[in-house]
Amino acid sequence: MIKLTILFYxxxxxxxxxxxxxxxxxxxxxxxxxxxxxxxxxxxxxxGYTVIYENIGKIAQSVKIFKETKEPTLMVYSTNQSNKxxxxxxxxxxxxxxxxxxxxxxxxxxxxxxxxxxxxxxxKGYDPVVLERLLGKDIVxxxxxxxxxxxxxxxxxxxxxxxxxxGKSLKYMASGKGSCTVSYELPMMxxxxxxxxLDIKKMRSVLKNIVTNDSAFVDYHTSRKLKTSNQTWxxxxxxxxxxxxxxx
Numbered sequence: 001m002i003k004l005t006i007l008f009y010x011x012x013x014x015x016x017x018x019x020x021x022x023x024x025x026x027x028x029x030x031x032x033x034x035x036x037x038x039x040x041x042x043x044x045x046x047x048g049y050t051v052i053y054e055n056i057g058k059i060a061q062s063v064k065i066f067k068e069t070k071e072p073t074l075m076v077y078s079t080n081q082s083n084k085x086x087x088x089x090x091x092x093x094x095x096x097x098x099x100x101x102x103x104x105x106x107x108x109x110x111x112x113x114x115x116x117x118x119x120x121x122x123x124k125g126y127d128p129v130v131l132e133r134l135l136g137k138d139i140v141x142x143x144x145x146x147x148x149x150x151x152x153x154x155x156x157x158x159x160x161x162x163x164x165x166x167g168k169s170l171k172y173m174a175s176g177k178g179s180c181t182v183s184y185e186l187p188m189m190x191x192x193x194x195x196x197x198l199d200i201k202k203m204r205s206v207l208k209n210i211v212t213n214d215s216a217f218v219d220y221h222t223s224r225k226l227k228t229s230n231q232t233w234x235x236x237x238x239x240x241x242x243x244x245x246x247x248x
Contacts, residue, residue: 020050024075026062030148036076043210072197079190079243089240095193097236099226104169106180111160121150121162167224187246
């Protein structure tokens with residue numbers, strides 16, 4: 001009887017670890033969404049999950065698929081996308097806060113005393129009204145597809161100023177081509193993971209373990225000085241829902 005019980009639990013553990021999960025990649029190469037998705041793919045596979053990797057590459061299309069899917073599905077997300085995409089972090093889909101980070105405003109050395117209009121690189125999801133209120137109306141807003149493309153535009157001298165995440169801003173400062181400062185007027189961005197047709201509590205436990213212990217994630221967060229969360233699920237949900245409102 002004891003042997004049968006052990007076999008039963010071993011079978012249940014095996015079944016749990018071989019669950020098939022669809023993972024939607026909503027980012028493009030060079031961006032944080034793409035990097036995070038690929039790390040989750042490798043980490044989940046190393047834990048025995050079968051991952052169906054859908055390399056969508058477009059946030060709008062990925063959101064549409066996420067809303068309509070009937071399959072167990074995971075997708076990395078962020079609070080600065082929620083209102084624009086009409087997909088919010090809720091008690092039904094929210095898994096965890098992976099990290100939080102402020103936005104930075106970086107200025108090239110050549111444009112610090114520039115007269116006339118300045119060009120400002122920013123992500124497509126950023127509100128132009130907020131940027132104009134912060135930087136003035138005498139600017140030309142130049143939307144880029146992701147944070148990596150914004151950084152390349154600045155490094156290449158294509159724009160005078162960029163609004164970018166912490167990781168890419170630190171890289172820009174290291175280049176010596178300009179300076180960056182934290183914006184306390186732009187809202188804090190929270191990187192999240194959301195799921196559909198999955199056990200939220202169980203998946204949170206799995207992903208929390210990955211984010212905390214997987215070497216790729218530890219290196220990613222440490223190298224970019226990203227602040228991770230050690231709060232409860234309910235506390236994190238309150239934080240991200242407040243963050244979403246700040247991005248309106």
